[in-house]
Amino acid sequence: MTKSRGKRRQKVTLQHVADAAKVSKATASLALNNNPRISEPTRQRVLDAVEALGYVYNQRAASLRTQRSYTIGLVFKDVSNPFNAELTSGAESQLADHNYSLVLATTNDNLEKQARMVKTMLERDVDGLILAPTATTAAASLQSLMDFCPLVLLTPYYESLAVDCVGMDDANGTARAVEHLIRQGHRRIAFVGGFATDLTRQRRLQSYRGTLQRHNIEFDPALRIAGPVSRRGGYDAVHQLLSVPRPPSAAYCYSDVIAFGVMLGLRAAGMEAGRDFAVIGFDDVPEASLWHPSLTTVSNDPRGLGEQAAQLMLRRLATADATIKRVIMPSHLVLRDSTAAPVHEMPS
Amino acid sequence: MTKSRGKRRQKVTLQHVADAAKVSKATASLALNNNPRISEPTRQRVLDAVEALGYVYNQRAASLRTQRSYTIGLVFKDVSNPFNAELTSGAESQLADHNYSLVLATTNDNLEKQARMVKTMLERDVDGLILAPTATTAAASLQSLMDFCPLVLLTPYYESLAVDCVGMDDANGTARAVEHLIRQGHRRIAFVGGFATDLTRQRRLQSYRGTLQRHNIEFDPALRIAGPVSRRGGYDAVHQLLSVPRPPSAAYCYSDVIAFGVMLGLRAAGMEAGRDFAVIGFDDVPEASLWHPSLTTVSNDPRGLGEQAAQLMLRRLATADATIKRVIMPSHLVLRDSTAAPVHEMPS
DNA sequence: GCTCCTGAGTGAATCGGTTAAGCAACAACT
DNA sequence: AGTTGTTGCTTAACCGATTCACTCAGGAGC
Numbered sequence: 001m002t003k004s005r006g007k008r009r010q011k012v013t014l015q016h017v018a019d020a021a022k023v024s025k026a027t028a029s030l031a032l033n034n035n036p037r038i039s040e041p042t043r044q045r046v047l048d049a050v051e052a053l054g055y056v057y058n059q060r061a062a063s064l065r066t067q068r069s070y071t072i073g074l075v076f077k078d079v080s081n082p083f084n085a086e087l088t089s090g091a092e093s094q095l096a097d098h099n100y101s102l103v104l105a106t107t108n109d110n111l112e113k114q115a116r117m118v119k120t121m122l123e124r125d126v127d128g129l130i131l132a133p134t135a136t137t138a139a140a141s142l143q144s145l146m147d148f149c150p151l152v153l154l155t156p157y158y159e160s161l162a163v164d165c166v167g168m169d170d171a172n173g174t175a176r177a178v179e180h181l182i183r184q185g186h187r188r189i190a191f192v193g194g195f196a197t198d199l200t201r202q203r204r205l206q207s208y209r210g211t212l213q214r215h216n217i218e219f220d221p222a223l224r225i226a227g228p229v230s231r232r233g234g235y236d237a238v239h240q241l242l243s244v245p246r247p248p249s250a251a252y253c254y255s256d257v258i259a260f261g262v263m264l265g266l267r268a269a270g271m272e273a274g275r276d277f278a279v280i281g282f283d284d285v286p287e288a289s290l291w292h293p294s295l296t297t298v299s300n301d302p303r304g305l306g307e308q309a310a311q312l313m314l315r316r317l318a319t320a321d322a323t324i325k326r327v328i329m330p331s332h333l334v335l336r337d338s339t340a341a342p343v344h345e346m347p348s
Numbered sequence: 349m350t351k352s353r354g355k356r357r358q359k360v361t362l363q364h365v366a367d368a369a370k371v372s373k374a375t376a377s378l379a380l381n382n383n384p385r386i387s388e389p390t391r392q393r394v395l396d397a398v399e400a401l402g403y404v405y406n407q408r409a410a411s412l413r414t415q416r417s418y419t420i421g422l423v424f425k426d427v428s429n430p431f432n433a434e435l436t437s438g439a440e441s442q443l444a445d446h447n448y449s450l451v452l453a454t455t456n457d458n459l460e461k462q463a464r465m466v467k468t469m470l471e472r473d474v475d476g477l478i479l480a481p482t483a484t485t486a487a488a489s490l491q492s493l494m495d496f497c498p499l500v501l502l503t504p505y506y507e508s509l510a511v512d513c514v515g516m517d518d519a520n521g522t523a524r525a526v527e528h529l530i531r532q533g534h535r536r537i538a539f540v541g542g543f544a545t546d547l548t549r550q551r552r553l554q555s556y557r558g559t560l561q562r563h564n565i566e567f568d569p570a571l572r573i574a575g576p577v578s579r580r581g582g583y584d585a586v587h588q589l590l591s592v593p594r595p596p597s598a599a600y601c602y603s604d605v606i607a608f609g610v611m612l613g614l615r616a617a618g619m620e621a622g623r624d625f626a627v628i629g630f631d632d633v634p635e636a637s638l639w640h641p642s643l644t645t646v647s648n649d650p651r652g653l654g655e656q657a658a659q660l661m662l663r664r665l666a667t668a669d670a671t672i673k674r675v676i677m678p679s680h681l682v683l684r685d686s687t688a689a690p691v692h693e694m695p696s
Numbered sequence: 697g698c699t700c701c702t703g704a705g706t707g708a709a710t711c712g713g714t715t716a717a718g719c720a721a722c723a724a725c726t
Numbered sequence: 727a728g729t730t731g732t733t734g735c736t737t738a739a740c741c742g743a744t745t746c747a748c749t750c751a752g753g754a755g756c
Contacts, residue, residue, distance in 0.1 A: 061712035085433035292640025409742035
């Protein structure tokens, strides 16, 4: 048989169950919800009928009345970024424990697609939305989104909004990374990747400059390279960096993927990270430990981030007027081989 | 202000829109669905009202009547496996194009959790289910699942079921991998990872044995190591392999993550993949090209797999009695450094 | 003038649950 | 006996859309 009969089982509804148990639909409903007003024998009859008929509860129908869909929307750029995959996994496991499901959508960092996806989520009547806004999302549009459903942001950079959010400790993470490089003797340290509109990048850049300043190192705009958050972006940055009059001996990269690109770019230029040049990333994605050389990076527990976001959402759903909570996940520097060697002079 | 007002906008329903446009609810509905029976001026009045009131369509309510929820459930072991992340990404993008959303659930390869998740999906009234069944899932239970909703399996190994499915070309992929090793001069080739219950593994093992046989190489059970699909699993297997009387000079691994573990295990034993030992993986996850040495592996386009699965589902939803389609995604061997060196004698 | 269309819109049932209000039967208490 | 309470269940409204069957004007045809 290679032909589907396309014959689906006739849907069994609560009414059928009620009939079979010889009670009213209301009683059946109450029985299934363990309402104490229903006697034990009756409840058992209902449960037996459910079993016998193979009844499947229709959450969707129920939600129409209860106004609770038990689904949470999760919207971010891309699942295939390992950071987001971990984050999703963390959120999913928390939510599943509380009987919530996760509906997924991705934006490709495109504002228009984000709007479309958010709309879809609202039409699906999600109970809440966990959102990593694209770089250019206006605070006002997030504010108005909050009129429609509870919101948890995956970024700490909308301070003007009274919104729950969870973010990484960009300032501290960056400071520690840069300080590590300075301690190793580096004085010419590049900042690589990301675009100027990106709020997270702005914060890290600020911390980078502050840290340099605290160590009396002058900030050199030529060492700040903007570019896409991808391997390619890092690879291409290396060209620019090496052609600066006094080239850097180290790079602090906006994210691990960029750092990977930088390492590849260095190799193409006959240099090796960890020996001829120091490279630090941000995220600590699983690959970071696998690279050769392994990547020193700021670790951020993406799974924990997802769990936190889920928990903030669950909390807000439980008590709508709870105090706004902004969670900053601690980050710590993971020392690996890409910064192993102390500074040494660049061949100009 | 650090206190949420918890004040959500009062939900605007179609009735409100109808009132504002001075038409009936029915007319409003028809207008929004571009029904030709509604005149253009009236339709415009409705659209204006929608705009003015900020009406949000309630897909959930509609689905109660239409019996179409426009959501597809995706159930597999774990998002954080990069293979699955890519697959999800592929499926999501296809489905989003057709206005479907993805609801996600993970099983941790646990039969009981799988049952729970599938039940949740059915209660959510998904239009269809894309499922990567856990290793021990009985065909019968999948069969009965098909009574409830369209199903697409992410494995080709339930031939007895009339079910759409998409899988990898395990037999061919394995054969090419093993043949490559043989051509390099290897005669003692291990098969590493996975458990005997796993249908996919069975298929690959069979192809591995067949290929050896075709080249007149005797199968040695001591070179077949079972174990978890993880880095650890691969790492631990190395111990066993190296203590076999005549140790192997190459390993064909059940998956890339296992291969990574094997490489780490080799290094711990003072050997290097690609130089002292050949290693091949399966999947071609992004890390495969990043490892050092980079991993020769069977490439499988996980994103394409996800896209295919989504397309099979969309097709089945469009025509319920379409012919069953079993898609085998072509796989090809990606030659990298982990198999670069020709065979050389093992230090026994 | 009368019937018959046709085009445009409406009323009401419907999907599958939940829940407020009500009611019958019986026990307990004055 | 009459009031009051409880217990256990039922009736019917409701959630927010869709859709079938119907109405109602106005125009065409005779």
